[in-house]
Amino acid sequence: MNRIRKISSVLMTAVFVTALCAAMLIFIFSKKDDVSYYENRSLADLPEFTWDGALDGSLFEELGSYVKDHAPARDGFLAATTWTDINVLRRPVVNDIYLGDGVLLPYFPHEEIDTVEIAEKAADAADRFYERVRLAESFGGEYYFVAMPCQYTCYADKYPSYLNNRDEYLTAARDAFLGELAERGVTTLDAGELYGTMGRPDYFTSTVDHHFGIMGAYETYKAMLSLHMEKTGDVLDVLEEDEFEVESLPNKYVGSRLRKIFGMWESDEKLGIIVPKDDVPYTRYNNGYNVASTVVTLPESEEDDVLYTAYMGGDIAHTVIDTGRDELPTVLIYGESFTNAIETFAWHGFNEMHSLDLRYAEEGAYEALIEEVKPDIVICIRDYSVLLETEGYGH
Amino acid sequence: MVFTSEEFLLFFLPLLFLIYFAVPAKLLQVRNAVLLAFSIVFYAWGGVRYLALFVLSLAVNYFGGLAVGLFKNRTLKKLSLVLTLAVGLGLLGVFKYAGFFTGMLESAGMIDRAVSFALPIGISFYTFQGLSYVIDVYRGDAACQKNPLAVCLYVALFPQLVAGPIVRYTDVERELVCRTHSFGDFSDGAVRFMLGFGKKMLMANPMGEVADKVFSLTGTSLLTSPAAWVGAAAYAFQIYFDFSAYSDMAIGIGKMFGFKFNENFNYPYISASVTEFWRRWHISLSTWFRDYVYISLGGNRCSAGRHIFNLSVVWFLTGMWHGASWNFILWGVYYGVLLILEKYVFAGLMKKIPKPLSHLLTMLIVLVGWVFFRAETLGDAVIYLSAMFAGSPDFREAEYLVRQYLPELVLCFIGIFPVKRLIGSFFEKRGDRAVWVVTGEVFGKVFAAAVFVLSYAKLVSGSFNPFIYFRF
Numbered sequence: 026m027n028r029i030r031k032i033s034s035v036l037m038t039a040v041f042v043t044a045l046c047a048a049m050l051i052f053i054f055s056k057k058d059d060v061s062y063y064e065n066r067s068l069a070d071l072p073e074f075t076w077d078g079a080l081d082g083s084l085f086e087e088l089g090s091y092v093k094d095h096a097p098a099r100d101g102f103l104a105a106t107t108w109t110d111i112n113v114l115r116r117p118v119v120n121d122i123y124l125g126d127g128v129l130l131p132y133f134p135h136e137e138i139d140t141v142e143i144a145e146k147a148a149d150a151a152d153r154f155y156e157r158v159r160l161a162e163s164f165g166g167e168y169y170f171v172a173m174p175c176q177y178t179c180y181a182d183k184y185p186s187y188l189n190n191r192d193e194y195l196t197a198a199r200d201a202f203l204g205e206l207a208e209r210g211v212t213t214l215d216a217g218e219l220y221g222t223m224g225r226p227d228y229f230t231s232t233v234d235h236h237f238g239i240m241g242a243y244e245t246y247k248a249m250l251s252l253h254m255e256k257t258g259d260v261l262d263v264l265e266e267d268e269f270e271v272e273s274l275p276n277k278y279v280g281s282r283l284r285k286i287f288g289m290w291e292s293d294e295k296l297g298i299i300v301p302k303d304d305v306p307y308t309r310y311n312n313g314y315n316v317a318s319t320v321v322t323l324p325e326s327e328e329d330d331v332l333y334t335a336y337m338g339g340d341i342a343h344t345v346i347d348t349g350r351d352e353l354p355t356v357l358i359y360g361e362s363f364t365n366a367i368e369t370f371a372w373h374g375f376n377e378m379h380s381l382d383l384r385y386a387e388e389g390a391y392e393a394l395i396e397e398v399k400p401d402i403v404i405c406i407r408d409y410s411v412l413l414e415t416e417g418y419g420h
Numbered sequence: 421m422v423f424t425s426e427e428f429l430l431f432f433l434p435l436l437f438l439i440y441f442a443v444p445a446k447l448l449q450v451r452n453a454v455l456l457a458f459s460i461v462f463y464a465w466g467g468v469r470y471l472a473l474f475v476l477s478l479a480v481n482y483f484g485g486l487a488v489g490l491f492k493n494r495t496l497k498k499l500s501l502v503l504t505l506a507v508g509l510g511l512l513g514v515f516k517y518a519g520f521f522t523g524m525l526e527s528a529g530m531i532d533r534a535v536s537f538a539l540p541i542g543i544s545f546y547t548f549q550g551l552s553y554v555i556d557v558y559r560g561d562a563a564c565q566k567n568p569l570a571v572c573l574y575v576a577l578f579p580q581l582v583a584g585p586i587v588r589y590t591d592v593e594r595e596l597v598c599r600t601h602s603f604g605d606f607s608d609g610a611v612r613f614m615l616g617f618g619k620k621m622l623m624a625n626p627m628g629e630v631a632d633k634v635f636s637l638t639g640t641s642l643l644t645s646p647a648a649w650v651g652a653a654a655y656a657f658q659i660y661f662d663f664s665a666y667s668d669m670a671i672g673i674g675k676m677f678g679f680k681f682n683e684n685f686n687y688p689y690i691s692a693s694v695t696e697f698w699r700r701w702h703i704s705l706s707t708w709f710r711d712y713v714y715i716s717l718g719g720n721r722c723s724a725g726r727h728i729f730n731l732s733v734v735w736f737l738t739g740m741w742h743g744a745s746w747n748f749i750l751w752g753v754y755y756g757v758l759l760i761l762e763k764y765v766f767a768g769l770m771k772k773i774p775k776p777l778s779h780l781l782t783m784l785i786v787l788v789g790w791v792f793f794r795a796e797t798l799g800d801a802v803i804y805l806s807a808m809f810a811g812s813p814d815f816r817e818a819e820y821l822v823r824q825y826l827p828e829l830v831l832c833f834i835g836i837f838p839v840k841r842l843i844g845s846f847f848e849k850r851g852d853r854a855v856w857v858v859t860g861e862v863f864g865k866v867f868a869a870a871v872f873v874l875s876y877a878k879l880v881s882g883s884f885n886p887f888i889y890f891r892f
Contacts, residue, residue: 029858029861029862030604030861031603031604033607033861033862033865034602034603034604034606034607034608035603035607036865037607037610037611037865037869038603038606038607038610040869041607041610041614041869042434042437045429045430045433045434045437046434046437046438048429048430048434049430049431049434049435052430052431079467079468080467080468080469081467081469082465082466082467082468082469085421085427085465085466085467088427089425089426089427092425092426092427092430092431093425093426093880096426096430096880097430098880099880099881102876102877102880102881103880103881105877106877106878106881107881114827116823116824117820117823117824118820118824134633135642135816135817136642137640137641137642186816187815187816187817187819187820187823188816188820
């Protein structure tokens with residue numbers, strides 16, 4: 026018995042010390058990544074030494090974050106933990122994603138609905154928006170606001186009763202905000218209502234990403250232009266269904282929700298793109314620089330994953346698609362990533378299409394662009410969840 | 421620095437192993453110096469500015485101990501002790517309680533503005549530990565230590581520095597100057613450390629997520645009765661597994677370096693009375709108060725009235741020690757009253773109550789106590805308790821939490837029982853003690869290593885990693 030204890034103690038000591046020392050050496054000599062793909066964020070940098078930081082401890086805190094972000098085998102352990110949570114422990118929510126019946130949905134804590142607060146916030150937000158409307162109109166443009174349903178709004182009934190599907194809050198926020206805009210005479214389109222009237226809201230959105238699918242983007246685009254034509258009597262060159270083909274990319278579509286769980290969920294959803302039959306030449310500029318004339322960034326091979334960022338090459342502060350047809354109107358589409366899928370084909374019927382992503386554009390970019398370009402049509406696209414927000418994406 | 425951090429595991433511990441064990445065993449003073457240097461780095465990790473106070477505290481204890489030990493004159497001896505206590509407790513009072521007391525004066529309109537300082541990490545622990553040395557020297561229970569390195573290492577030794585257990589000088593007096601190292605001790609220490617690490621990462625932290633979520637709902641309509649019960653139970657699990665995990669890791673690390681610290685917990689949630697609970701919970705603090713306050717006041721060898729007074733003082737101070745707020749004071753008083761009631765009113769009744777019932781009652785009492793302990797304010801505690809006993813019966817939040825954290829809840833429930841001991845006695849009853857010892861020897865190590873790997877995975881994949889007892 027003593028012999029067994031002796032041998033096992035020596036072995037235990039050796040394994041424990043060796044493992045820790047090896048991990049230290051691996052950390053020191055391993056190549057450090059800048060970005061975590063699955064977490065979709067930059068990893069912490071090695072902090073610079075400052076006396077103030079050392080005195081108040083913030084230096085060591087930053088150093089701790091750096092070590093945490095670059096710990097040996099971090100990605101492998103993250104994936105293993107996710108796999109265990111899904112397959113062994115069978116948690117309903119993994120990495121803030123609810124693994125529903127055929128769809129991945131975000132987890133939200135239960136929330137209190139304060140209708141008075143929502144009404145006040147809606148009025149404030151509408152006031153802020155209205156300034157942009159007035160500016161666009163003062164330069165002769167027609168302004169439209171499009172409210173997009175969140176992916177989870179289209180699958181509200183897929184949540185179990187013990188989880189919050191945010192339906193109550195989002196309905197209240199949307200109704201209040203669109204009501205406020207209508208009171209100010211702004212023409213609005215509720216894409217959620219549109220999908221609802223078409224019978225299958227889930228058809229237009231994604232099961233693995235927080236954005237809509239390509240057909241959702243198309244129906245929104247068509248409704249947007251119809252709204253303008255109804256309002257002004259103008260005739261626009263709308264891309265009709267017999268003028269394009271929908272192509273499904275063969276790659277694995279790793280939507281934002283699927284990415285959060287390391288792609289560990291069976292999905293046959295493919296990323297669709299609209300390919301117009303009529304070839305219209307155009308020039309593209311990203312933030313003022315001439316770039317390749319393409320609106321879909323395809324992965325290098327069929328084996329590679331494809332993301333929503335394939336549309337328009339991802340989020341870019343200012344994009345211009347110039348078809349050089351001066352007789353056609355100019356359009357500005359702004360908002361955030363929801364505009365990307367629409368933009369891959371919306372440019373087709375315009376002289377110039379400008380796209381502004383307010384998250385990346387400098388302050389005052391919208392105002393400067395309106396004054397410079399004087400677009401005939403201005404379309405703002407926001408999803409339900411940020412309508413009343415004044416921070417982050419809602420700003 | 422915390423034990424369950426990457427910088428501790430990937431740098432601090434391996435570097436310490438390499439440097440400490442590179443020094444020949446016969447040069448124990450050099451090894452002690454290495455340990456002290458690492459302990460100071462460990463402490464300074466929270467901010468170098470707090471070091472000055474820490475060093476001052478070390479100096480006060482060293483010179484206080486020296487004066488108390490060297491003076492032959494009884495009055496000078498006593499004066500030295502009083503001075504050391506006054507400075508030690510004064511520093512604790514200023515940094516921990518100034519905000520609380522001046523806040524009260526401000527509320528009463530007696531001063532214009534409350535004064536408060538940032539709370540230095542671990543001040544309650546190292547102050548009590550340092551004072552116990554000086555008191556032991558005064559009482560003649562320990563010899564005065566002339567070597568400053570030994571006194572500093574005793575107070576600053578990093579395993580127990582910031583969150584206990586509160587180690588008594590007499591327990592490590594010999595080990596500071598003469599200790600042995602062996603593979604057996606190192607291996608036992610490593611196993612204990614790894615199991616403590618697992619307790620923290622796999623049990624305490626998930627329960628902390630549940631408790632934080634539920635307690636954050638206080639004052640909203642979302643705090644329903646089922647959710648409040650789940651939150652209180654989760655907090656009870658969290659605080660036990662968090663704190664006992666820290667003690668396990670401290671004891672384990674101590675053992676790797678040749679120190680044998682006393683146990684701090686003994687399965688408190690199997691207690692059948694409040695008195696028993698406090699014999700099993702945070703033992704090092706309870707015994708500290710018993711030996712240095714309760715007994716000094718006269719203990720129980722006095723009249724009933726005086727005994728009740730002694731208990732009241734001890735429990736008032738126990739509450740205060742945990743934090744400068746009314747919640748903690750009330751929590752201490754709550755236990756003081758319960759212990760007095762158990763002793764003087766319900767002693768007979770408790771013997772008649774069936775054990776399972778008295779166990780359930782004790783757990784209910786403990787759960788209510790934790791609500792005072794966890795709530796931000798006294799008002800929040802009352803709101804929370806109201807929700808527990810008379811809140812909305814909506815099950816949705818509770819159902820989500822139970823489904824989401826079911827594996828951890830089950831694990832925690834099992835973990836409150838002395839499972840290893842039970843299995844051991846099962847084998848013993850069958851006459852297979854040898855089988856159990858051998859199996860336990862090998863299987864225990866493999867199990868600990870597996871737990872450690874899982875915990876490391878949890879550590880690198882999660883950012884939720886607060887240590888509850890760092891605020892004391």
